Amino acid sequence: MTSRPFPRRTFLQSAVAGSLLFPGVVRQLLADSGDPLAPLPAQFPAKAKRVIFLFMTGGVSHVDTFDPKPALTRDHGKEIKADHPEIKNRPGYERIFLKRPQWEFAPHGQCGTEVSTLFPHVATCVDQLALIRSLHTSHSNHYNATLGMHTGSFAFARPSLGSWVSYGLGTVNRNLPSFVVIAPKQTYAGTQVYANDFLPGAHQGTLVVPGPEPVANIAPRTPAGRQALELAALQSLNEAHLVPRDADPLLAARLRSFETAFGMQMAVPDAFDFQTENAATLASYGLQRGQTTGFGWQCLAARRLVERGVRFVELIDTGSSGNWDAHGDMMSHVPLAKNVDQPVAALLRDLQQRGMLDDTLVVWTTEFGRTPFNNTADAKGREHHPWAFSSWLAGAGVKRGIVHGATDEHGLRAVEQPVHVHDFHATILHLMGFDHERLTYRHAGRDYRLTDVFGHVVREVLA
Numbered sequence: 001m002t003s004r005p006f007p008r009r010t011f012l013q014s015a016v017a018g019s020l021l022f023p024g025v026v027r028q029l030l031a032d033s034g035d036p037l038a039p040l041p042a043q044f045p046a047k048a049k050r051v052i053f054l055f056m057t058g059g060v061s062h063v064d065t066f067d068p069k070p071a072l073t074r075d076h077g078k079e080i081k082a083d084h085p086e087i088k089n090r091p092g093y094e095r096i097f098l099k100r101p102q103w104e105f106a107p108h109g110q111c112g113t114e115v116s117t118l119f120p121h122v123a124t125c126v127d128q129l130a131l132i133r134s135l136h137t138s139h140s141n142h143y144n145a146t147l148g149m150h151t152g153s154f155a156f157a158r159p160s161l162g163s164w165v166s167y168g169l170g171t172v173n174r175n176l177p178s179f180v181v182i183a184p185k186q187t188y189a190g191t192q193v194y195a196n197d198f199l200p201g202a203h204q205g206t207l208v209v210p211g212p213e214p215v216a217n218i219a220p221r222t223p224a225g226r227q228a229l230e231l232a233a234l235q236s237l238n239e240a241h242l243v244p245r246d247a248d249p250l251l252a253a254r255l256r257s258f259e260t261a262f263g264m265q266m267a268v269p270d271a272f273d274f275q276t277e278n279a280a281t282l283a284s285y286g287l288q289r290g291q292t293t294g295f296g297w298q299c300l301a302a303r304r305l306v307e308r309g310v311r312f313v314e315l316i317d318t319g320s321s322g323n324w325d326a327h328g329d330m331m332s333h334v335p336l337a338k339n340v341d342q343p344v345a346a347l348l349r350d351l352q353q354r355g356m357l358d359d360t361l362v363v364w365t366t367e368f369g370r371t372p373f374n375n376t377a378d379a380k381g382r383e384h385h386p387w388a389f390s391s392w393l394a395g396a397g398v399k400r401g402i403v404h405g406a407t408d409e410h411g412l413r414a415v416e417q418p419v420h421v422h423d424f425h426a427t428i429l430h431l432m433g434f435d436h437e438r439l440t441y442r443h444a445g446r447d448y449r450l451t452d453v454f455g456h457v458v459r460e461v462l463a
Helices: 004-012 015-020 024-033 070-073 141-153 160-167 190-194 226-247 251-273 280-286 294-309 329-354 421-431
Strands: 050-056 097-098 105-107 113-116 130-137 179-182 207-209 312-316 360-366 389-395 402-405 415-416 439-442 445-449
Touching: 050 160, 050 294, 050 329, 097 439, 130 251, 130 421, 141 190, 160 179, 160 312, 160 421, 179 190, 179 294, 190 312, 251 294, 280 329, 294 312, 329 360, 360 421, 389 421
Parallel strands: 050 312, 050 360, 130 402, 179 207, 179 312
Antiparallel strands: 105 113, 130 389, 360 389, 439 445
16 A cells, blocks of 8 residues: 555646546645655746855845935935834934945946946846835735745744745655745744645755855765665655554655755755866856855855755845844845845856846845934944835846836835845746745645745746
8 A cells, every 4th residue: 555646646647637627736745745855837938947046144225225216315314204103103204315426337248237336247247137116015024024935924933935836736856846945044034934824835945055064964864775775664664654644644744854955965065065166167256166155155056956856945134244134224134235246246147148147037125124214314234115116037938127116216115116035036937937826735624835825926027
């Protein structure tokens, strides 16, 4: 007796099943039928086959990086009326004053998109970017905004965007996880940003920590032949244990993790062995040969992982320079930008040179922006700003060299073509071949989706 009935899977994957059942039901039954990581087709043809998600934790200032505001410089020190309810009710903001950007902006590329001097390397890539200047979110706290950017939920744990992509597409390399997160340390909301929550456990993000041993305990302690025999015996016992327990999904996921771990013993050391990279490639990412830390290492590791079939790779910028939460001094943005600028540009060029940017979606974002004002005119820092911030997309299916949306003259609010986080998620899923309203999973009596009951695809950024 087996816990993986092949005929059932064959039926569910057939064109007949797809026409008889709702697509979300078919996908969920496939996910629960014994092999949740089996490769699955998208709901409609799409150029993007994989995602690299670059998350700048802490809140990057849009008015100092990607959203030039000459009026903010002109009106520096001007007191403005605190007419927004959240400003009025916030202690210390009874009076607010505009604060000028601390870096100059200039047009770049053939498209002429303006970028500040904080990102000189990324600025040379603007002809590849769809820059969104009108993002906004639903919370001003780091925890909630970070949770929202990753899961679409600002208050409760829900499956991560990476988990939804893994659930929707499965994997093409069973020796590596379908969803990998590379971060020196945890960000706000901790492991919830890459959790599978109620999706099958195989879609949980696998954490990789830069260093000499990116994935702990990966080296086998017994010869491969003996280990294979041990695992085969264990698998037989485990499957017998699973059958009378109605193929419990948590237990099934645990059993499959043994199979993945066995394959990872060979695949992981290869993926993170940069010795095969030439000196020019290492230098482009700002890496020394043998270096195993830094955002450049994270970016090169991401390219090598997606090259080997990983569906979703997230890089979280939580390095030694701290994070982008610049309450005390905006000059903290200088080392942070320097840390990521060259590697991000190198990643885009590397993918393009290898022909991989044609089917890889690259996302650069943060959880919210920073205030164009403060409670004193000479304040060095900026506070949390959920009403407007900038992010960009590049690669498969994305228009190149465009700017979408705009904030008002001081960068306070998104006023032209505003894009909520739910819209951002809907657009990413669309680029991967999914209707965000139909990529669902039934849990606790209702059909859940990444965008909950919200979201519209930002079609203006689609190629």
